[in-house]
Amino acid sequence: MKPFRRISSRIVPLLERDIDTDQIIPARFLKVTTREGLGDHLFEDLRRNPDGSLRPEFVLNRPEFREAVILLAGENFGCGSSREHAAWALSGHGFRVVMSRSFADIFYSNALKNGLLPLVLSGEAFARLAQAGGSGEEIHVDLPQRTVAWSDGSFTFTIDSFAGLCLEQGTDQLGYILGFEQQIAAYEAKQGAGGGS
Amino acid sequence: MSLRTLFDKIWDAHVVVATPAAPALLYIDLHLVHEVTSPQAFDGLRSRGLNVRRPERTVATVDHSIPTVPGGLADPMAAAQIDALERNSREFGIRLFNVDDPRRGIVHVIGPELGLTQPGMTIVCGDSHTSTHGAFGALAFGIGTSEVEHVLASQCLLQQRPRTFEVRFEGALDAGVTAKDMILGLLSKIGVSAGAGHVLEYTGPVVRSLSMEQRMTLCNMSIEGGARAGMVAPDDVTFEYLAGRPWSPEAFDGAVTRWKTLPTDAGALYDRKVSFDVTGLTPMVTFGTNPGMGMSITGRVPDPDQCGDAGARSALGKALQYMGLTPGEPLLGRSVDVVFIGSCTNARLSDLREAAHVFRGRRVAKGVRTLVVPGSQAVKRQAEEEGLDRVFKSAGAEWRESGCSMCIAMNGDEVRPGEYAVSTSNRNFEGRQGRGSRTFLASPLTAAAAAVTGRLTDVRTML
Numbered sequence: 001m002k003p004f005r006r007i008s009s010r011i012v013p014l015l016e017r018d019i020d021t022d023q024i025i026p027a028r029f030l031k032v033t034t035r036e037g038l039g040d041h042l043f044e045d046l047r048r049n050p051d052g053s054l055r056p057e058f059v060l061n062r063p064e065f066r067e068a069v070i071l072l073a074g075e076n077f078g079c080g081s082s083r084e085h086a087a088w089a090l091s092g093h094g095f096r097v098v099m100s101r102s103f104a105d106i107f108y109s110n111a112l113k114n115g116l117l118p119l120v121l122s123g124e125a126f127a128r129l130a131q132a133g134g135s136g137e138e139i140h141v142d143l144p145q146r147t148v149a150w151s152d153g154s155f156t157f158t159i160d161s162f163a164g165l166c167l168e169q170g171t172d173q174l175g176y177i178l179g180f181e182q183q184i185a186a187y188e189a190k191q192g193a194g195g196g197s
Numbered sequence: 198m199s200l201r202t203l204f205d206k207i208w209d210a211h212v213v214v215a216t217p218a219a220p221a222l223l224y225i226d227l228h229l230v231h232e233v234t235s236p237q238a239f240d241g242l243r244s245r246g247l248n249v250r251r252p253e254r255t256v257a258t259v260d261h262s263i264p265t266v267p268g269g270l271a272d273p274m275a276a277a278q279i280d281a282l283e284r285n286s287r288e289f290g291i292r293l294f295n296v297d298d299p300r301r302g303i304v305h306v307i308g309p310e311l312g313l314t315q316p317g318m319t320i321v322c323g324d325s326h327t328s329t330h331g332a333f334g335a336l337a338f339g340i341g342t343s344e345v346e347h348v349l350a351s352q353c354l355l356q357q358r359p360r361t362f363e364v365r366f367e368g369a370l371d372a373g374v375t376a377k378d379m380i381l382g383l384l385s386k387i388g389v390s391a392g393a394g395h396v397l398e399y400t401g402p403v404v405r406s407l408s409m410e411q412r413m414t415l416c417n418m419s420i421e422g423g424a425r426a427g428m429v430a431p432d433d434v435t436f437e438y439l440a441g442r443p444w445s446p447e448a449f450d451g452a453v454t455r456w457k458t459l460p461t462d463a464g465a466l467y468d469r470k471v472s473f474d475v476t477g478l479t480p481m482v483t484f485g486t487n488p489g490m491g492m493s494i495t496g497r498v499p500d501p502d503q504c505g506d507a508g509a510r511s512a513l514g515k516a517l518q519y520m521g522l523t524p525g526e527p528l529l530g531r532s533v534d535v536v537f538i539g540s541c542t543n544a545r546l547s548d549l550r551e552a553a554h555v556f557r558g559r560r561v562a563k564g565v566r567t568l569v570v571p572g573s574q575a576v577k578r579q580a581e582e583e584g585l586d587r588v589f590k591s592a593g594a595e596w597r598e599s600g601c602s603m604c605i606a607m608n609g610d611e612v613r614p615g616e617y618a619v620s621t622s623n624r625n626f627e628g629r630q631g632r633g634s635r636t637f638l639a640s641p642l643t644a645a646a647a648a649v650t651g652r653l654t655d656v657r658t659m660l
Binding site for chain 2: 028050075080083087176
């Protein structure tokens with residue numbers, strides 16, 4: 001996983017609340033056996049007409065946001081299905097940060113495992129960044145410093161320290177888990193054949 | 198010993214490593230696997246040279262993208278996923294209930310019916326409706342594919358301890374009102390994110406009176422309230438359901454003795470509580486594009502202008518526009534194009550019996566495409582033994598093979614753009630049942646009533 005340090009970008013504002021993972025990546029694109037290529041279908045039904053042509057009014061299709069890697073979304077982003085394809089589609093498109101007032105639990109966990117920073121905002125910060133999104137202003141996210149800054153202001157954010165560290169270092173969580181082999185084996189021995197139940 | 202909730206007891210018994218600096222390492226008793234969210238996880242194991250740590254605690258089946266027409270062929274991409282699961286199961290020594298296996302079905306239907314799902318267990322699957330298994334007093338939740346790989350390799354997951362949330366149902370249900378109406382009623386009250394960061398425990402006399410299948414319907418849609426898991430404490434109803442199932446413990450009485458220690462201690466505290474009185478609850482139907490947008494079948498579509506907060510106003514306005522509904526209009530009598538009776542929410546035998554009760558001696562209305570898709574091949578066989586298939590077929594409904602089918606619309610069973618479907622599934626998201634599909638979520642009784650009349654109908658007038 002790519003370590004996450006600092007990112008500067010415009011903000012893509014997609015301010016509706018409760019954007020579900022079926023919006024992020026419709027189920028018909030889940031018939032894949034790899035993680036690749038899903039970025040092409042990110043927000044497919046919002047981004048394209050049924051004939052495949054782009055819907056110019058959709059925010060992601062606006063030329064000023066072509067290079068943007070920060071998404072600002074309404075509360076409860078990523079609700080619904082557990083599909084990690086949602087995180088793969090966002091990072092496949094190039095996003096590195098999703099900011100929202102709140103995230104659905106499974107999406108939040110999936111994002112962290114894919115080098116995608118889910119950043120929880122206060123109401124005040126959300127309002128200010130929505131404004132920045134609208135004006136195309138560039139903002140700066142610094143994960144080690146836990147700051148978000150723009151031309152004339154900044155705020156600090158919090159993230160669970162383990163999650164933050166894993167993102168900063170690009171830590172492979174499975175490697176970390178396997179480091180507990182002895183404890184896992186001891187747990188299993190204690191439970192016996194009946195297991196943990 | 199301090200007083201503990203059902204959740205606390207299961208969590209505490211499964212913590213392998215607890216350190217202040219990191220989430221807990223939690224042991225997983227049962228890992229259910231399906232074709233859509235697992236291929237990348239198995240590839241990950243191969244690329245690291247890892248094995249599946251406990252293949253006997255891992256069970257796979259195919260459900261999401263398989264055809265429901267007998268002998269039907271999956272499209273080439275879906276077929277490649279099914280092939281991959283077959284190959285991965287063989288290579289890693291995992292039991293697979295494949296397409297031709299009589300035990301296959303929707304993963305959340307077969308776990309319980311095979312007795313794999315048991316009280317006190319931790320259960321995960323790369324599917325958000327894993328919450329269904331909580332009906333047995335298990336801690337069961339959906340995970341992403343990276344976590345599927347973690348569990349395959351280590352039988353463990355890194356997890357922050359969630360908070361507890363008691364949902365107490367008071368009162369008693371009227372005839373024609375079901376567990377599906379209870380959960381749609383609850384969601385219409387608490388919304389789709391109230392449960393985030395929490396595990397729900399459903400309590401109260403109404404919950405005790407529900408069958409296991411109804412409890413599964415309730416727990417299934419916990420995720421629709423934002424909670425990864427929902428639970429019901431095990432009791433005699435649970436133990437009777439599990440007795441004699443193929444994977445139920447051999448020393449059953451001993452297991453029951455252990456399971457009886459699981460329910461929440463009297464006086465134990467939850468982090469949050471809500472109570473919901475089902476007295477006077479009517480059949481429910483959703484009008485919008487998330488499962489929290491539900492109302493009484495006899496009610497009127499809400500008006501965005503009545504919403505206090507701007508976010509809710511805009512979300513409701515957008516949903517009504519997508520659904521083609523007008524504020525203030527009644528839903529009773531609105532014509533529908535498709536009826537889907539199926540999914541991990543409502544495709545067990547009792548659901549099919551309820552639907553058949555409405556269909557018996559009646560015909561599906563002209564022009565309404567009606568699919569009845571059993572939750573598993575075992576449910577299909579039982580339904581056929583009871584003659585339910587003949588009731589559906591003679592009414593003019595299609596009787597299919599088991600699978601997720603039109604709930605997620607990955608297998609060719611889909612609602613066409615702009616069509617209205619009454620569906621017993623769990624999600625009414627934009628495009629969920631096919632691009633442009635418009636979904637009314639409801640109970641099997643309400644769905645069957647709509648199939649017969651061709652309109653949204655109060656099923657209580659037909660019972």
